[in-house]
Amino acid sequence: MNQEVTTAQINLENRSYEIRIAHGILGDQREFLDWITGDQVMVITNNVVQSLYLDQLKQALPGKHVEEVILPDGEQFKTLKTAGEVFDKMLAVPLDRQVTVLALGGGVIGDLSGFVAACYQRGVGFIQIPTTLLSQVDSSVGGKTGVNHSSAKNMIGAFYQPLRVIADLSTLRTLEPRQFSSGMAEVIKYGLVNDPAFFEWLEQNIDSVMQHDRASLTEIIRRSCLNKARLVEQDERESGVRALLNLGHTFGHAIETVTAYGPWLHGEAVGLGMLMAARMSTLQGWLKDSEFLRIQSLLEKARLPVNPSKDFRPEELREAMNRDKKVLAGKIRLILMQGIGHAWICQDYDPKALQQTLEEFAIG
Amino acid sequence: MNQEVTTAQINLENRSYEIRIAHGILGDQREFLDWITGDQVMVITNNVVQSLYLDQLKQALPGKHVEEVILPDGEQFKTLKTAGEVFDKMLAVPLDRQVTVLALGGGVIGDLSGFVAACYQRGVGFIQIPTTLLSQVDSSVGGKTGVNHSSAKNMIGAFYQPLRVIADLSTLRTLEPRQFSSGMAEVIKYGLVNDPAFFEWLEQNIDSVMQHDRASLTEIIRRSCLNKARLVEQDERESGVRALLNLGHTFGHAIETVTAYGPWLHGEAVGLGMLMAARMSTLQGWLKDSEFLRIQSLLEKARLPVNPSKDFRPEELREAMNRDKKVLAGKIRLILMQGIGHAWICQDYDPKALQQTLEEFAIG
Structure with missing residues (x-):
């Protein structure tokens, strides 16, 4: 009934797992039953995703005792208080240590559900079913x-690995175009960080990706996950190379902070942040102007913002960057590029290049 | 200035650490400074321990930025709400990812502080300074x-290892005698579980232990920690042999539950629970009557309760046992003994032996 399943293997010793990528697998019981060892299942989702996919998922769980928590949609509910309410519900049933937590939704649901699974009775099984492009290529x-x-x-959180990840391409059909583009910022990031061939592949295939061609979607998810996995495998607890994945994020988080997480989606902010990192890299002489233009063009084709914005001023961004948790001993550490596909962790740059970049992109 | 430091090494691959046992080391900066990599330290303690030991500990932290959270004393404050308040305080400073959390106190402080350290920015350094016998031999x-x-x-919790544990014998001088005896229940447990030679050592040395002889205290802490470590090393996430450490705990938790965590200290309940497990083992023919009497005698010399109690009825205990989280698929799993020093996980026992044990010890 389904197309063949494409997999990406994440190797973390006894916490290794598979990402399963295909169209229409979220209702396929073969994808779940071997991984749910107990009788109890706790589905955590939000009201939007619930109406679209919860019934389908439940068809994949015959014979299981299924509990569900439906959270309101939105990042503002990703709090310790919400986690506490989920624990209350789980203990009221009560669910035992053999329960498996299923996270059905985007990054907010995945992050919160993973934390709940990590802490419930000091850790229970956890399966992620990411329903956005961003969560399929990033938080999975x-x-x-x-x-x-x-x-x-x-x-407040934990490092905690899922038993497996079920990435169903069919859920991307219901995603708003802006949300899809936001996920594309992270996809492009993997090319920029350490996979120049993937960047070129994206340049050649961006149209079919944006048209949701299944084979192209499968490829961007698989390759993004593998690229991230290779870095995470080297550095599970983020002390070194994993920091490369923050390309565009220090600028991007600053944009999100000063705009109070309102008009800018995460990927939009990261997309512009990557372009700022690229611009700063050209100012340092580390990236060619032609490479900057290729990056700008690909972001634009992914329908991400690439123009200077009136939403913020240079000094606002600077102040927000100084408060970022990646600031070590007061010095802003940035991820910059020495060519496409060659990102590096940089603490030794000309402060004027940073200032000029902020002034060029922040024109509010 | 100090006596020599006795150590117990806990081997958990890249999460290995040392337990340091000596009199008067909690104020010794040599014990701390190599393990506190950043400038920031967060001490979590309670109001009772604070007045006794906080100043001394701070002398061991010259040049560090020391923040402190003083919680009210008591298990009722070991909640997600309290953890949230500690996070609020840490983020208000703000403390960065290089902060080291120091837990100064008994089991409540250690458990809560470890959870806070595990979750703060997804995990920061953590040093335990247990100030009770129970926390020195158990939660360390x-x-x-x-x-x-x-x-x-x-x-709600996490498995999270400390950087090291500083067990200062001098803190046991200020411990109430009942609290000391409560810790002794866990010490005796290690002999019963898998170390018959240690049980015999305790029989021979119980008087000097109860008189707080330093060499004897050092030995019970070292040997208890190593015994626990050998089981934990085999089974870090508690799926198998580690369950042996629950000897006496299913009965004991039931006693604590039905008495609403009031008159019975944890170790007192566990001590009587071990005696109940011993009695049940003799009823099954697995433990000699003479062995039962040796266990009873050692518990009594450690000033732990060994007599049937009017505080609860058999059916109350039974019901509380059924609600225990160690119940797998509705069947009570018990840790019983096939001789002193040979505990085993038992699901196949005569229900009448359990019933008779409950009736003999619960006479309320």
Whole structure:
């Protein structure tokens, strides 16, 4: 009934797992039953995803005792308080240590559910069913789970790996185009970080990707996950090379912070952040102007913002960057590029290049 | 200035650490400075321990930025809400990812602080300074951290290992005698579980232990930690042999539950629970009557309760046992003994032996 399943293997010793990529697999019981060892299942989702996919998922869970928690949609509910309410519900049933938590939704649901699974009775089984492009290519690899604090994002959490990830391409049909583009920013990032051949592949195939061609979608998810996995495998707890994945994120988080997480989607902010990192790299003489233009063009074809924005001023961004948790001993560490596909962690740059970049892109 | 430091090595691959045992080391900066890599330290303690030992500990932290959270004393504060308040405090400073959390206190402080360290920015450094015998011989090994839920204890938590454990014998001088005896229940447990030679050593040395002889205290802490470590090393996430450490705990938790965690200290309940497990083992023909009497005698010399109690009825205990999280598929799994020093996980026992044991010890 289904097309063949494409897999990406994540190797983390006894926490290794597979990402399963195909169209229409979220309702396929063969994908789940060997991985749900107990009788109890806890599905965590939000009200939007629930109406679209919960019934289909439940068809894949015959004979299981299925509990569900439906959260309101939105990042503002990714809090310790919400996690506490989920624990209350789980303990009221009560669910035992053999329960498997299923996260059905985007990054907010995945991060919160993973944290709940990590902490419930000190850790229970966890399967991710990411329903957005961003969560399929980003949070499905790396084991970062957690909730936000009112003062900053992702401050409370755990490194916790899922049993497997089910990436169903069919869920991307219901995704808003802006959300799809937001996921594309992370896809392009993997090319820029350390896979120049993937960047070229994207340049050649961006139209079919944007038209949701199944084979192209499968390829961007598979290759993004494998690229992320190779870095995570070397550095599970983020002390070294994994930081390369933050390309565009220090600028991007600053954009999100100063705009109060309102008009800019995460990937839109990261997309512009990558372009800023590229611009700063050209100012340092590390990236060719022609490469900057290729990056700008690909982002544009992915329908991501590439123009200077009036939404913020240079000094606002600078201040937000200084508060970022990646600041070590007061010095802003940035991920810059020495050519497409060659990102590096840079603490030794000309402050004027940073200032000029901020002034060029922040024109509010 | 100090006596020599005795150590117990806990081997868990890249999460290995040392338990340091000596009199008066909690104020010794040599014990800390190599293990605190950043400038920031967060001490979590309670109001009772604070007045006794916080100043001394701070002398061991010259040049560090020391923040402190003083919690009220008591298990009722070991909650997700309290953890949230600690996160609020840490983020208000703000403390960065290089912070080291120091847990100064007994099991409640250790469990909560370990959970906070595990979750703060997805994991920061953590040093335990257990100030009770129970926490020195029990929670200093195994990495179990967490908080209680209103419905049950330790339901929310993480497995998270400390950088090292500083067990200062001098803190035992200020411990109430009943609390010391409560710790002795866990010490005796290690002999019963898999170290018959240690049980015999305890029989011969119980008087000097109860008189707080330093060499004897050092030996019980070292040997208890190593015994626990050998089981934890085989089974870090508690799927098998580690369950042996629950000897006496299914009965004991039931006693604590039905008495609403009031009159019975944890170790007192576990001590009587071990005696009940011993009695049940004799009824099954697995333990000699003479061995039962040796166990009873040692518990009594450690000033632990060994008599049938009017505080609870058999059916109350039975019901509480059925709700315990170690119940697999509705069947109570018990740790019983085939001789002193030979505990085993038993699901195949005569229900009448359990019933008779409950009736003999619960006479309320």
